[in-house]
Amino acid sequence: MDSEEPIVFAIDDDASMREALSRLFRSIGMRAGIFSSAEEFLEFKRPDVPAALVLDVRLPGLSGLELQRQLNGTGIPIIYITGHGDIPMSVEAMKAGAVEFLTKPFRDQVLLEAISAAIKRDRENRKEWAEIAECRARYDLLTQREREVLKHVVEGLLNKQIAAKLGTSEFTVKIHRKGVMQKMKAGSVPELVRMAQKLDLPSLKH
């Protein structure tokens, strides 16, 4: 597990709510960053730790849902809080990947559980990304020929079949295959397949 201390961010245009959230996070000793607008949050340079975002749907300027669209690439899990239970809005938010949609007033337990779920999800995401980044780094070391061999190995072809496809000898394929397994640090073919899936190689899609 990641040992980095997680942080919770909250964006609400209501000063009183910001103060209340900050007090609540302080009471449980949670690191928090509180902002009054989406723009302010975007300008902030976030530390590279597991995080969750508590977001008011209705914000002046950039709205909560618009911010979510912009943040989708970064993958920070979002918990929405709103003053009015607008069903279409909550559906849209959940579809876009929100962890939870809370209607004010809500109990701290519900919020904190949602936050811990969000942080857990972020941790997993981060771990996943770290693995993907690692795989990507290893994959980048492969030569063009090795990449082709990897593709066919993952597809389940035998060395002989691969040699026929690439128009080379079975021996050469064996050497390339050995190089792939070493550079990718894969102990077995199934492990190599998992890595290939993580890399989401376009050539593997059917």
Next chain:
Amino acid sequence: MLYFTSSGKPVWGQVFSSYFIAVVAVWLAVLVTLCLGSALKDKVTLFFCAVMVSSWYGGLWPGLLTAFLSWLALDYYFIAPFYSLDVNTQELPDMLAFIGTALFISWLNSDQRKVKSSLRQARDELDAKVRERTADLVRANLQVQSEIAERRAAEEGLLQAQNELARIARITTMGELAASIAHELNQPLGSIVVNGDACLRWLAGVSPNLEEARQAVEAIIRDGTRASDVLVRTRKLVRSGKGTRERLDINSVVQEVIAWSNDKLERSGVSLRLKLQDDPPPVTVDRVQLQQVILNLVMNAIEAMLEVSESSRVLWIHTEKQVLDDLLVQVADSGPGIDPKHSSRIFEPFYTTKANGIGMGLTISRSIIEAHGGRLWVAKTQHGSTFCFTLPIDRKLGRG
């Protein structure tokens, strides 16, 4: 002369009595003149009196009768030869003079009497006419008074009906704003619950942090007051009370209305552009009524814009001081505009282009603005629709 009643019939009793008086007067004159004898030098005097009395009382004919009888009596009793109707030629001029004078007196008296009686008649007629006219006037006056009372009652009824309609319109608008009110209330309630929970956490444990807990409770109290303010505002907008006018900054009223409609604006995807007059001169208005007018215009604008694509929905609100002593408020939208065939009728009562409208919004708005001494109209624009109204600037203690 004859006596007539107002119906034209002679009064025989009076006619008789006037001739009777003539005879009696002559008889009395004879008697007194006889009794006085030589003590009375001029025997004619009392007979003149008799003529005067009877002609005065009975008119020309009784007067003439008296003159004739007097002449006979004088001739018989007092002119030689006595106790005979023969006339001494020596006495003839005197007798003729008496007759002439008596006739003249008779005529003069009766004429005088006639004038007097016609005067009296004229005065009576005039009196009657005056009485009649006065009665007419009193009647007319009563009628006018009852008409005034009727009209006043009708006006009062109208005002009441108008107030009631205005209240219904407000409640209708409030219905549309229910979500906004819920949001306004949930905002402080949300803070209260979070603060309450945080407070419990600070109090729990071995060494509670009382300072943090105290601050949380203070925030709770503040938010409780805030929630109550929302309710007070809502109640003010719905209640039907008599309007009280106060000196206000028009921009503050606009801002309040925006606070109410923010939620609806956002949900309808309308972007708001404000251009408010810096430091506007004050206006003396009924805050609730003015809020209602602006709210109504804003709601109409939002509804109108639902017909156009979301990206082009813009609401403009301008406040501006005019060269004249007026403050102009404009509410414009980027909707499809008002169909010319409706534009002349939109201020009519119960005229509506909405499926579920009651058609009173603009009617009530206009009557509110006019009651404040301003005007409300729809401006001619190429795109969308623009509603304008003016309010007179309060110059009593005005700043500019």
